[in-house]
Amino acid sequence: MKEKSKAAALTGATAVRSFIGEHRTALIYGAVYAGMTALFGGAETFFETAPLGLAFLCAVREGLPVASLGFIISALIRGGDGAVMNVSGAAVALGFRYALSVVLRRGRLTVLGLEDGLAARISASVAGGFTVSLIRIIYGGFRYYDLLAAVFYLLCAAGATYAYSGFLDRERRESPSRDAGVAAIIFSSVLSLAGVTVAGISLSLVCAFALTLAAARKKGALYGVVAGFLCGAAADLSLCPMFGVTGFLCGLLSPLSAYIGVLFSLIAGLFCGLQTGGFSVLTSNMPEAAVAACLVLPAEYFGLIRAPAKRALRSGAHSLAAISSAEAAARRQREDLTRLSAAFSGIASAMSEVSASEKRLTESEALRICDGVMSSFCGGCEKRFSCYPGKGAPDPRALRGAARVLCSGRQVGPDSLPPQDPSGCPYGEAAAAKLNITRAGYEKRLSERDRAGAASYNAAISSRLVSAAAASFDEKYGKDEQSAARLRSLPAFRELFHGDVSVCGGRMKYVTASGADAARINLRRIELCRAAEKALSMKLCEPRVEFCGDHAVFTAERAPEFDTEHASADAAKLRETVNGDASFSVSCGEKRYFTVCDGMGSGADAASSSRLAGVVLGRLLYAGASVPDALDALNGLMRQRRTECFSTVDVLEFDLLDGSASFYKCGACPSFILRDGKVYRIASRTPPVGIMENLSAERIELKLRDGDLVLMTSDGAADQTDHSARPGAILAELDGASPEQVCEAVLEDAARAYGGADDVTVLAVKIRAASTLR
Structure with a gap:
């Protein structure tokens, strides 16, 4: 029994390790989303409602079961009547999503996720919000206040689900919904930490300062201002000017120096708060600003904020553009080899038909065989003048029937021989057998000769064509560093791709570039294409933008004239x-x-x-x-x-x-x-x-x-x-x-x-x- 228990335990541990290794990415995403769901679940908004946690849960697709556990744990920790309402709403929302996916086939189930559409997720958040609101109205005694809270909950849940989906959905990262999702995440993060303090320091304000600085460093002054006002609105409306000035100056001064931008923007923001809220604002917010600086500056030093994809993208042969270019070249090489294989297949089929016809007797060859065989039998036969009046020997017209049977590949019988004496041919069976044996030997020699010639031809032509194809690969798919350098020097390519640009091909150029700002790359793809055309002195086809995780890959190829x-x-x-x-x-x-x-x-x-x-x-x-x-x-x-x-x-x-x-x-x-x-x-x-x-x-x-x-x-x-x-x-x-x-x-x-x-x-x-x- 002990050995069986150990074996079962070992098998279970192996299965768990295998499952974790196979679904590691989904589990990591699920753990992160679980933490965000638990955090947003505690964010209280108007009318004493908390719809953000449910909205985020409905927006999640990858790692959904793990994220659901985070929401449930958050609701149970809060306790009270709200726990029952939130858990019930989450159960209805998830059940609604799964029902749409399974019954109506509106999505696709995976082991640790649910791939469904945006409309289905918004509908699920509305269904969950309706459940929460209905329970609150019933327990609250049907008050008008609860009715207003229900309307707000439904609208907020639907809108927040839409915004969060823009941040979470990879296929929507090229659209403006991405920016809306980022704004919703920033606002929700600061709002969720409201009232939480550690050693007298407000985590909400620390988060607001850090997110404002990070947005300004990553996207520039305009994004910094917007992020600052959102953080101010979530923390305290009176602090909006302070955070707005902080974000603006950080984005404005960052090109000079990251550290100067962060420090001066914080100082300017605090003095702005001094002007608007008095000395108390300055003293109360200074510790939070210092903590935020201590968080942002190390992150800046290790390259975690400013274009975080830049280090991965600019890593020589392992850059995303280089990898994408190599994959495209390999794909085109496979297509070339596939066409070459199809060529040999077609030639083999044609040669098979030729070989089949070459191994059959021609009519003239069959006539010669018939004449030789029949002459050997008929030359001394007493009945030859009865069979062949006049000459007493077979002529081509008399032998044509037997020759056609030989050409067709059928066996020759006595009835296929030339016209015979009515009393019958004494050598009919023997002559037919001799014809069949002679035909078989002749076709065997033809087959051997044809096989040798075909083998020689195949070897020569295959070697020549494959060698020519291999020699053309470098010209077709080799890297063109000079053209890539010209593109890297263009302002638009420098701004969006940070030098991660690859050009390959000889006459047929293929341009590949990758960057982290997917939305801007997609919006400016025509501008980028025209700039590349001018630099390369050739027309390019309609550019394509593909999305690989957080990055966008821009590709274009030379257009035909x-x-x-x-x-x-x-x-x-x-x-x-x-x-x-x-x-x-x-x-x-x-x-x-x-x-x-x-x-x-x-x-x-x-x-x-x-x-x-x-x-x-x-x-x-x-x-x-x-x-x-x-x-x-x-x-x-x-x-x-x-x-x-x-x-x-x-x-x-x-x-x-x-x-x-x-x-x-x-x-x-x-x-x-x-x-x-x-x-x-x-x-x-x-x-x-x-x-x-x-x-x-x-x-x-x-x-x-x-x-x-x-x-x-x-x-x-x-x-x-x-x-x-x-x-x-x-x-x-x-x-x-x-x-x-x-x-x-x-x-x-x-x-x-x-x-x-x-x-x-x-x-x-x-x-x-x-x-x-x-």
Whole structure:
């Protein structure tokens, strides 16, 4: 029994330690909130009511059970009839919150908290206040005084819950509700300590002096004045001028010296009290001011008041901006690697289809096998002239049925052999078995040869692409200390971020900065963005402000100068079911790619070639590979096929940041650019992809601008005698047309002119200036 008891005790202790370790943050918040709830629960306001403790309890979300214990203990310590009313009101309020969360699904329950909305918490405080007021009215004998107290209690509880929530809710810290919450906390703290003295020193006045000085040091003179008047109103209305002057001078003199600001503001405040309340005010408040100075100055020395987040933010590699920037860079790197992985997956799928077709016999190969096998059996057969009148030997037409069965992968039977003598073929079973065995051996050799080639190709292309991606990481995500230094020197960035600014990236800049004044950062984010644009000499996108605890993280990235809209249209060759051409567009970072591929010939074989080109190029370009690397990979893949396979490729690479463009042409038709009513022709004489071992794609560089329209077509849209002059002539008549209208017009013209003699694919791209609305 003793061993079982020890084991149970050990298990319980382990469970408790595990629970505390897992929920440490919530328990700490709950303990702090419990102390504040107990403190505010003793703050008596008008009509002998104390609604602030209940209001704070209703505003708490994290660590709510622990905070509830603090409120209950506070009520029991006070004792009397008020204890019953307060505990009842708290029970009704908490029950109301949980009911809304569970029954109406207006919130989310956690182990040590309740994530519900602001309206639910205000409603709960009203319900709790109504309970407290109802009990007071019943016990008080229905007096008018208690009715007025009930109205005040309900209004004060609802308003205080709203104000406290602005201080406690992280998602509302960027709004003015944050300042209202801070003001409510300051007022409630001083009011809760009214009448409490230690060794003749009023804790309420000590708290008022300390909070006034802290607010002035942290936020400046204006905040110091407001905090001073709030503290004066909570302690004694006659002391408002004294605390107001103290806060104003502390905020005004703090930039010179923290210690001078604190001491001179206290002295000036006391002399102001001397003017308003006489010598008694000076002597009665001087000890409290001295105690407050003894509290504030050490806190100032250890950096606990003036921008308390500053030390954590300006800690080199561990600063919040640096961490956020590193996390963003890591996230973008993961996205790049994910796209690279998707590229290999797509290529693997395409290669699997190619491999499956490569391991099957072609019809010509099957005919050769059938001819060899059947000739070995039929050459000495007496019935060969009956089976094959005339020559006495099988011909391709007679063997085509058996060859098709071999190509399909099915087993050849005697009924699949060439026409036989009516009396039957004496070698039918043996010939069919020999055909099946020969086909199996041939396909095995094809499979082994294909596996070796595919392995070699995969290893080479994977190594090349991953190496290129790794080499580009530093250029994309490396830190730009010079740009960061320029931003740190800006007054707005110095004021709000205290030097915690990070810039990374090469052409595509990413700006990250963090500071403690979340509300001001959020309100001034457009001003900060424009200042950064001027310093970096580039446009930035709409800035974002995210909140991490008590800090705000400002992020912005370079904005594109241009945008695009595009359309495509296609038509298959007459009497063909599929189009042998393909077109696609893909985006990767600041680049956009538009491609037209034209497979050899028409029909299914051409469609297979163009689809393979589209899959490989599209996946690799999306993964971040350069166009030359992607074309080389496609060329190597096409050359591995046993059957003849090639495709023309026309790629337009467009940079959204500066409008630079490049055409990569491999046997493709000329492209056209419509600018200000004039048509410009972009042509090249290069072989298609898949013919030569070393691909010689020609790159043509140019600058595109707002309003330009680019037209790319396959050869089915042009008369090959004048090599695609016709699409350019059509385009010249379509100035101002949309990409859809251009594609329809060129497609209709090709149908009228050539009557579906070839597959036709048309791709039109319109260049637009990017909108930067802020």
